[in-house]
Amino acid sequence: MAKVAIMGYGTVGSGVYDIIKTNADKLSYSANGEKVELKYILDIRDFEDHPEKELFTKDFNDILNDGEVSVVAEVMGGLHPAYEFTKSLLESGKSVVTSNKELVATYGTELLEIAREKNVNYFFEASVGGGIPVIRPMHQCLTANNIEKIAGILNGTTNYILNQMIKSGKTFETALKDAQDKGFAERNPAADIEGHDACRKIAILASLASGKMIDYNDIDTEGITNITLDDVKYASAMDSAVKLIGYADFGKDGKIYSIVAPMIIKNESPLSGVDGVFNAVMVTGDCVGNVMFYGKGAGKLPTASAVVADVVDAVKHKERSKKIFWEKPDGNVMADKDSKRFAYFIRTTDSAEKVQKIFDKCEFVDNIVDNESAFVTQPMTKTEAENKLSELSDVVTNIRIMD
Amino acid sequence: MAKVAIMGYGTVGSGVYDIIKTNADKLSYSANGEKVELKYILDIRDFEDHPEKELFTKDFNDILNDGEVSVVAEVMGGLHPAYEFTKSLLESGKSVVTSNKELVATYGTELLEIAREKNVNYFFEASVGGGIPVIRPMHQCLTANNIEKIAGILNGTTNYILNQMIKSGKTFETALKDAQDKGFAERNPAADIEGHDACRKIAILASLASGKMIDYNDIDTEGITNITLDDVKYASAMDSAVKLIGYADFGKDGKIYSIVAPMIIKNESPLSGVDGVFNAVMVTGDCVGNVMFYGKGAGKLPTASAVVADVVDAVKHKERSKKIFWEKPDGNVMADKDSKRFAYFIRTTDSAEKVQKIFDKCEFVDNIVDNESAFVTQPMTKTEAENKLSELSDVVTNIRIMD
Secondary structure (H helix, E strand, C coil): CCEEEEEEHHHHHHHHHHHHHHHHHHHHHHHHCCEEEEEECCCCCCCCCCCCHHECCCCHHHCCCCCCCCEECCCCCCCCCCCHHHHHHHHHCCCEEEHHHHHHHHHHHHHHHHHHCCCCEEECCCHHCCCCCCHHHHHHHHHCCEEEEEECCCCHHHHHHHHHHHHHHCHHHHHHHHHHHCCCCCCCCCHCCCCCHHHHHHHHHHHHHHCCCHHHHEECCCCCCCHHHHHHHHHHHEEEEEEEEEEEEECCCEEEEEEEEEEEEEEEHHHHHCCCCEEEEEECCCCCCCEEEEEECCCCCHHHHHHHHHHHHHHCCCCCCCCCCCCCCCCCCCCCCCCCEEEEEEEEEECCCHHHHHCCCCCCCCCCCCCEEEEEEECHHHHHHHHHHHHHHCCCEEEECCC | CEEEEEEEHHHHHHHHHHHHHHHHHHHHHCCCCCCCEEEEEEEECCCCCCCHHEEEEEEEHHCCCCCCCCEEEEEECCCHHHHHHHHHHHHHHEEECCCCCCHHHHHHHHHHHHHCCCCCCEEEEEHEEEEEEECHHCCCCCCCCCCCEEEEECCCHHHHHHHHHHHHHCCCCHHHHHHHHHCCCCCCHHHHHCCCCHHHHHHHHHHHCCEECCCCHHCCEEECCCCCCCHHHHHHHHEEEEEEEEEEECCCCCEEEEEEEEEEECCCHHHCCCCCCCCEEEEEEEEEEEEEEEECCCCHHHHHHHHHHHHHHHHHCCCCCCCCCCCCCCCECCCCCCCCEEEEEECCCHHEEEEEHCCCCEEEECCCCCCCCEEEECEEEHHHHHHHHHHHHCEEEEECCCC
């Protein structure tokens, strides 16, 4: 019998509760016959009408000091007090599983280190891609591979917005409003549309793939707020789609190039077909080539199902710390921003002649908007691109083409 | 230090050798620091010019009787002597990993049982979907879910052929010849194009998902040999694609409906975009909804990378049998063939009036071929479909529409 606790009874927390209740037999079967029993739910709010209101507590110490509790699901979100709680629990020898990408991306290195010292586990499958199995498959099933590249659609809100623009011809503003009305986007959508959410997730994936902590503050992050309906139409005309991509490239020299930005993706790539609130992560290994993991990147039960899978894995691995972690690197592991070349899709009101003069070899795209030049450049570094763009009298759009 | 052996030095076997050699450090890192060292390669052929020819043996007993060898990769294929070898190895307390779907689908239940008794492991990630992580993610990451449905593109050869028909407008015969010339299809392509290969793979997935052995002989199997270029054109006109699908539906009553057949898939489904020799498996869980695993379903290094990941996992789990298995069910677990309803796409030379009379509510599709009626029926059981089809004076085509 394994006693577990849930911290935070919001959307995900109540999903974790539902799954533990409804799929109890399945869970104990998976946990080698050991029954998974819920002992506490920590939340500052009152749940007087809850069928099991006796499980609720407002005092974190009830969980921390209960020797019976071996696994805790932290689904409260935010940095504080989630960080302090998680740290205390790991130090007291309890395993913690989380869906808190903010916490994993910010304090993951330290928390994973404590878990290892205490020979317990800190699992975070739900922190990236919601219910999609990606952390474990990448760590375990692709273990024979050196990971060369990761490219992921990691934020459902922005993908939904871009999709509404593509499929329904809505402007960015209308699509955002629609997403907010449907509850897919926050009233303050900055974290999503400016790419910060995707940035934390690619930082986690890149850290796991390289075994070295990638600080999300070091990742060049660009959102989708500048993407217009015309850009999306141009992309469609190029048999492509615009997606917000969390991207990481692992050089043979051990350096990692990472960026979050809207990119134009050819329809041949399975990433281009990822619609609505779905997420997908494409991982390139030196042996396996491209593999993709696809599914619901958010939502109550999808996310909770990943959290509960982690709970079961933690129950199965009591006193056996699994090797899912990364460490602080000695020195800088981030590659120079000019170490990677992308082709760019550019729109400008300058003439084709002027464009040709500045960009030399480039492919022009049939105009969708009058009196402008639209073209795709040769692959170039960020500095090269900036220099050439500065020579144009104006730049309507510049979007990277994903390689 | 873990000593391992490879049985069979064909395409996959040599890939396993290459990966163990080139990614040695990565493997030992993943195996919690334990070095993975290759001690034997079993093959009846001579490899005099091989840089490590001293590793080769023709005598299985060299491996069986060597107490140092703890993990063996069986990549020889075929039922015999692979079955006898695997059985002896497991009984002698060695773990075995395999890419041999034929063996797993035929003798898996017995071999998994022996592995459990001996507290060793029999892993088979590479037996389905080549390098794609699917067995473990389904077993481990989706453990909180009751699996409701599996639909997979499990055979790269047939997918390549159908793709050539769709993309290049080749006839089935030309596309098959092309696949043979490129080495994607065997000289005798029956196992692929008649669906037997896909059938064994869906049997393995369904057994794993249900925990009960599904005999592939009980799975209704239909290949793609009757699919014509016109059928493919009709599918495109319906914003869909024809794919050979391994399908399993898990009823709440514990019964399993499974079939292998060409199906028409709407382009909204990410399965419809799976091109060429790629494979993809869509799994539907009661909590997570649809998740898809995508990648190269065959080939030397992709398949070998899955085999080596299993080797590493076996090294990490010495004397700890993992719960990846299924058992012989008491009684029949297969659902009645009429328990599942599909809509059908049908082409006949009969008149729309006659069709209407027989099929009542049905949607007609604009003709691509003159003097025929093409239409999509309401969902119906197999018997209902057979009865109605028998009332037509001829049936050019009937293909299920995937739900």
